[in-house]
Amino acid sequence: xxxxxxxxxxxxxxxxxxxxxxxxxxxxxxxxxxxxxxxxxxxxxxxxxxxxxxxxxxxxxxxxxxxxxxxxxxxxxxxxxxxxxxxxxxxxxxxxxxxxxxxxxxxxxxxxxxxxxxxxxxxxxxxxxxxxxxxxxxxxxxxxxxxxxxxxxxxxxxxxxxxxxxxxxxxxxxxxxxxxxxxxxxxxxxxxxxxxxxxxxxxxxxxxxxxxxxxxxxxxxxxxxxxxxxxxxxxxxxxxxxxxxxxxxxxxxxxxxxxxxxxxxxxxxxxxxxxxxxxxxxxxxxxxxxxxxxxxxxxxxxxxxxxxxxxxxxxxxxxxxxxxxxxxxxxxxxx
Numbered sequence: 542x543x544x545x546x547x548x549x550x551x552x553x554x555x556x557x558x559x560x561x562x563x564x565x566x567x568x569x570x571x572x573x574x575x576x577x578x579x580x581x582x583x584x585x586x587x588x589x590x591x592x593x594x595x596x597x598x599x600x601x602x603x604x605x606x607x608x609x610x611x612x613x614x615x616x617x618x619x620x621x622x623x624x625x626x627x628x629x630x631x632x633x634x635x636x637x638x639x640x641x642x643x644x645x646x647x648x649x650x651x652x653x654x655x656x657x658x659x660x661x662x663x664x665x666x667x668x669x670x671x672x673x674x675x676x677x678x679x680x681x682x683x684x685x686x687x688x689x690x691x692x693x694x695x696x697x698x699x700x701x702x703x704x705x706x707x708x709x710x711x712x713x714x715x716x717x718x719x720x721x722x723x724x725x726x727x728x729x730x731x732x733x734x735x736x737x738x739x740x741x742x743x744x745x746x747x748x749x750x751x752x753x754x755x756x757x758x759x760x761x762x763x764x765x766x767x768x769x770x771x772x773x774x775x776x777x778x779x780x781x782x783x784x785x786x787x788x789x790x791x792x793x794x795x796x797x798x799x800x801x802x803x804x805x806x807x808x809x810x811x812x813x814x815x816x817x818x819x820x821x822x823x824x825x826x827x828x829x830x831x832x833x834x835x836x837x838x839x840x841x842x843x844x845x846x847x848x849x850x851x852x853x854x855x856x857x858x859x860x861x862x863x864x865x866x867x868x869x870x871x872x873x874x875x876x
Contacts, residue, residue, distance in 0.1 A: 587731070587845075587847070588844065588845045588846070589730045589757075589846060590619075590620045590621050591623050591757065591796075591821060591841070591842050591843075591844050592613075592616035592619075592621035592623065592624040592840065592841050593624075593625055593800035593820075593830075593832065593840040593842075594616065594624060594630075594800065594839060595627065595800060595802070595803055595817050595832045595836075595838045595840060596612060596626075596627060596630065596802060596803070596837050597802060597804030597815075597837055598629075598633055598634070598802055598804070599633070600632065602631040602632055602646065606631055606654065606657065609631075610657070612624075612837075613626075613669060614661065615839060616667075616841065617667050619839070619841055620841070621667060621841055622668065622729075622730045623667065623668040623669075623728070623730055623733070623757075624667055624669050624670070625669075625761055625798060625800045626669075626670065626671045626672065626800065627763060627800050627801055627802040627819075628684070628761040628762050628763040628802070629672055629674060629763060630672065630761075630802070631646070631674070632646050632674070633806050634763045634802070634806055635715075636709075636710055636711050636712045636714070636715060637710075637711070637807050637812065637813060638711065644682065644715070648673060648674065648675070648676055649675070649676055650685050650687055650698055651687065651698075654687075655671070655689060655695055658687075658689050659689050659693040659694070659695060662690065663692055663693030665691075667691055668689065668728045669688075669689045670687070670733075670735055670759050670761065671686070671687050671689075672684065672687075672737055673685055675698075682715055682717065683717055683719060684700070684712065684715075684737055685701070685719075686700075686735040686737055686759075686761060688735060690728050691728065691730065692729070696726045697726060699723075699737070700717075700718075700719030700721050701716065701719050701736075702723075702736075702740055703718070703739045703740050704716050704717075704718050705738075705739040709807070709811075709813055710739075712739070722749075724753075725753045725755045731756045731846050733755060733756070733757050733758075734753070734757070734758045734759070735758070735759050735761070736750070736759075737760070737761055737762075738760065738763060738764060740760070741762070741782070741785060741786050742785055744788070744789060745870070747789035748792070751793035751794070751795055751859070755795060756795060756796065757795065757796040757797070757844060757846075758796070758797050759798045759800070760786060760800070761800055762802075763801065763802050764782060764815065765801075765814045766813070766814045766816055768805075769810075771814065779816055783818070783820065786799050787822050787826040790823065790824055790825070790826050791825065791826040792858060793824075793859075794824045794852045794853040794856060796821065796822070796844050796849070798819075798820075798821045799819060799821075800819045801815060801816065801817050801819050802815045802817070803815050803816070803817035803834070803835055817834045817835060818834050819831070819838070820832070820840075821840070821842040823848060823852075824848055824852035829842055830842035
């Protein structure tokens, strides 16, 4: 149940955030002063158009980067203020196999890709979030999300903390767990946190970002069905993925935006069928925009950041936390 359903009196601007927006034509746009630093432009009480770039990915990094640049430019033309790309968008999801040749895909972050994205961010005055295969040092690699502010500056990066090792998701072969904690950034258009794919199953990560003031948490993702399991388990898996992220929005009173790739990668009878379905949900957990399962799309959704405070004053979960009773959460298991 969301605040309006309870009869809560939200500010008028907040009510537009409940509108489900799958159309690029009906989202508001915003003018803003040019060449101002982010801190001067930051306004926590505003509607921000979020664009999730749902795309298929080829084996060619240059081709994928070019496609991403075109899609971001299209999103900007429709009024997007923040654009987020899927996890590891520059290549096929190479973690389906353990293959040393894939380390050649890694790059420095910041580096050439963030420089290219920074130029586009400056031209469009848009915040860009991009996850990349980071080469930190010989033999040391991360799955890293970079964030670029609307004047093209590299704000920082988040290194994926939770690394899976499941069939066709052999990420531990490639990535070291992150060591930068759970940062959030004040961008021109709001305070943003980024978590990556497998991180979405861990409520502690979302809570820590919320406690640092994040208004929107983005989850760039590469997730899908094993074709052999889809008929039996597909609905259960997809529903669990969506539900856990909606729960983060509710528990923390924040927006959650999850962007996935789409298409089939791997062998014809095996591989992964990435299920798309990128979505945004509001602080009450209501989905206000969702993409299809099987098409490339730009999902543009207006997010009224004023609604974060309005929701939290009616559902004061952060106020009622019992900090004195949670000390055992730092233990692996209570036995």
